[in-house]
Structure formats: structure tokens, C-alpha cells
Amino acid sequence: TKIGSYMKSVGEVMAIGRNFEEAFQKALRMVDENVHGFDPYVKEVNENELKEPTDKRMFVLAASLKNNYTVDKLYDLTKIDRWFLEKLKNIVDYYKKLEGITSGSISYDILKCAKQIGFSDKQIAAAIKSTELVVRKWREEYNITPFVKQIDTVAAE
Numbered sequence: 001t002k003i004g005s006y007m008k009s010v011g012e013v014m015a016i017g018r019n020f021e022e023a024f025q026k027a028l029r030m031v032d033e034n035v036h037g038f039d040p041y042v043k044e045v046n047e048n049e050l051k052e053p054t055d056k057r058m059f060v061l062a063a064s065l066k067n068n069y070t071v072d073k074l075y076d077l078t079k080i081d082r083w084f085l086e087k088l089k090n091i092v093d094y095y096k097k098l099e100g101i102t103s104g105s106i107s108y109d110i111l112k113c114a115k116q117i118g119f120s121d122k123q124i125a126a127a128i129k130s131t132e133l134v135v136r137k138w139r140e141e142y143n144i145t146p147f148v149k150q151i152d153t154v155a156a157e
Contacts, residue, residue: 025117
């Protein structure tokens with residue numbers, strides 16, 4: 001049994017990021033090693049699955065957003081607060097932007113923004129039809145490096 005940030009007994013995960021999108025994508029990667037983030041290709045759109053809270057509903061949400069469901073329509077189906085739906089839409093919109101890149105290269109600004117909203121090198125590579133190693137090479141050339149923040153778990157006691 002691996003001990004990690006995912007607490008299996010209560011279905012809880014902790015991920016830290018500078019914004020919701022980053023933390024959410026990190027959390028998804030921690031829960032399941034086969035998941036690379038908020039991926040719109042994991043599940044198909046299914047309105048019945050949107051209505052029922054399950055562990056896979058978030059991926060049906062991603063597919064729905066990719067298929068141009070509006071935040072209001074998703075709110076009506078899921079009753080998930082619009083704030084969260086807007087944040088999830090930001091991730092899918094950026095995924096679509098990455099998929100639209102055809103030059104075989106990615107600019108500093110696009111790569112930096114993708115990293116800031118929690119995209120892994122593997123996710124970026126899949127979206128732009130490249131490899132994780134190529135994305136990592138670009139990231140290193142642009143000097144976009146991962147960082148770790150220290151967390152004070154006892155509030156400076």
C-alpha cells in the first residue's frame with residue numbers, strides 16, 4: 001500500500017496550487033496514476049451521468065465542456081456551483097487552445113500559462129501531439145521550472 005496525499009478511506013485528496021485550476025489538476029493526477037489531469041477524452045458526454053455524483057462525473061463534465069455545453073446548462077444538470085464550472089471551463093478552453101497549435105513548437109507564454117493552470121508535460125504533449133520529453137526540453141529552454149512551497153502545518157506555533 002502506497003501512502004500519499006490521497007486518503008482512500010475518505011476519498012479525500014490534498015493538492016496545493018496558486019489557483020483552483022492548478023490544484024484541481026494536481027489532485028486528479030494524485031488520485032489515479034492513469035489520469036493526467038482534467039482530460040476531456042476519458043469519458044463520453046452522458047447527461048444521465050452528469051446528474052448523478054460519481055467518481056467519474058468530473059470527466060463527463062470535461063467532455064461536456066469540450067463539446068460546448070454552457071456553464072448554465074451544466075449547472076442545470078449537475079447543480080455544481082457556477083464558480084467551479086467556470087474554473088473547469090477555463091481548463092478545457094486552454095486544452096482546446098493547446099490542441100489548436102499546429103506549428104510543432106509552443107511559445108513561452110502559452111507554455112507558461114499552461115503550467116500555471118496545472119497542465120503536466122504529459123498533458124501538454126498529448127494536446128499538441130508531441131512527446132513529454134520534447135515538452136520538457138522546451139520548458140527547460142524557457143527556464144520554466146517546477147517549484148515547491150513550504151507549508152506551515154501548525155500555523156507558526
